[in-house]
Amino acid sequence: MPSLPQSDIEARLSELEHKLLARDKTIDALKRRLAQQDEGMRNSPFALLEQNISLANVVARKTGELEQERQALQKTLGELRQTQTQLLQSQKMESIGQLAAGIAHEINTPTQYVADNMSFIDMATTSLLALADRSVAVIAALRAGDSDPALLADFDATLRRTKLDYLRRQIPDALAQSKEGLEHIARIVSAMKAFSHPSGVDKVAVDIREVIATTVTVARSEWKYVAEIETQVDDDLPDLPCRRDLIGQALLNLVVNAAHAIAETLSEGVRDKGLIRITATRFGDRHIDLSVADDGPGIPPDIRERIFEPFFTTKPVGKGTGQGLAMVYTTVVDQHGGEILCESDVGRGTRFTMRLPLCIDNDEAASCR
Known part of the structure; x- marks a missing residue:
């Protein structure tokens, strides 16, 4: 299957899920019609029998057709999920290429x-x-x-x-x-x-300290000329159940964005270097907050609602693809059942927080929100 943009994959997944739901509703409607006919034709056994047979044939035929469609849709969903995984890996390798x-x-x-x-x-x-x-x-x-x-x-x-x-x-x-x-x-x-090696589809327990250290090293060429980096991790922080490569990629995107934001202020001759602060702390009993804060120019209020949209960027053509924050959102929300929070003060800086659940499976992750 050819590679598709992340937004197209998500739209296709949503369309297929709606089709499956529509098929289920059709079956329920046919069953209700059969029940209504049974109630309305009690005084005509022959007519009732005839209609029941007719409706039963229709239901059987439709059920067979819908089952075939369901299987085809399930196969397509599986292929799309596989394509999505490949796309995320491609985005990660593209990031490495840009940092090469x-x-x-x-x-x-x-x-x-x-x-x-x-x-x-x-x-x-x-x-x-x-x-x-x-x-x-x-x-x-x-x-x-x-x-x-x-x-x-x-x-x-x-x-x-x-x-x-x-x-x-x-x-x-x-x-x-x-x-x-x-x-x-x-x-x-x-x-x-470590950064380029793809992790499996299952979440495994990961030491977030190692993820932070690896990301800071890989992104060093992006931040060392424009900012100092401080890291702070809670001493009692447990391992995080996650897909390591996706979380590393999301953290990399946030660090690179922070460095680029700070660079905008340095080009104005205001100061020599800015500060990027990476923190990892417990949030309650069921979450870890992984945050990246910068002291750059901040995000204007009129565009904050759009920053996670695929392909939305304020950078000049050739400088940004608009996929960085969209990928962060997909990783945190869709892949890990977490939340992505943004706090920004124009002229003072921005803080992105990935709130990730300390849960293994998707059902538990939903309950951890």
């Missing part, structure tokens, strides 16, 4: 200084080995009772060229910096692997 240049830069920077440090250590090693060779020659000569002044002069010259005190200070720093750079690269690769 920044992620490549994040990896290239530590790679470059690791390479520079390796070149320095290679040069230092050559100098130290040369000094070691001269030292061995001098010691061998002394043991043989030969104190050749030329040999000592060569050793002194090599020692001066080696700049031993300088190497003592710089080599440990170069090694420590290289180790830090390699660890940074490993974190990025690990975060990308």
Whole structure:
């Protein structure tokens, strides 16, 4: 089945569900008509029998047709749900593609200084080995009772060229910096692997701290030049039953939106950097609130009712698709039975909260609202 936009899939799902409901109503109407005929024709047994047989045939035929339609609709619903899952995965990979240049830069920077440090250590090693060779020659000569002044002069010259005190200070720093750079690269690769790996259709218990850490790492190239990030997670926060990749994608969308909003204020020369605050707290006994707050320009009141509409965006053409917040809404509300809340104050910032139920199945999730 060809890929469809999220809005088309949702509309098609709604249409199919209405058709199923209409078929059920048709069957009920036929049954009621049969019952009414039975009541109205009590004085004519033959006519009653004839009509009953006729209606029974109609009901049987319609029931068979409706059952076939129901099966076809159920199959189509299953295919649409599968397509929806594939679409969500495609949107996630599209987000990674949009972040690819920044992620490549994040990896290239530590790679470059690791390479520079390796070149320095290679040069230092050559100098130290040369000094070691001269030292061995001098010691061998002394043991043989030969104190050749030329040999000592060569050793002194090599020692001066080696700049031993300088190497003592710089080599440990170069090694420590290289180790830090390699660890940074490993974190990025690990975060990308975790973020891009699709989770199953079933919800599993996830440590929300790990989801936050992974998302912050993946989105680093989007926020590091425009904002500082603070994270705060309750110490007693339980694991969240969810589809990890969807929640990670939704959180990524909110963080990237927050960074873009702050960038609008920086372009006006008001300040150097803004602040993005990510928090995860308990809400009552049955929910977790996962929030992203920024100190950007806020959302004007006249468009707040439309921010979750598919394809609605205030960004220039080529800068935004209008799918980010629509995907967040679908993930939180449709996929997890939660709520998405928005608080915004023009000139002071915006806070989005994903209120997610601590429940496994959909029936329990509905009761947790």
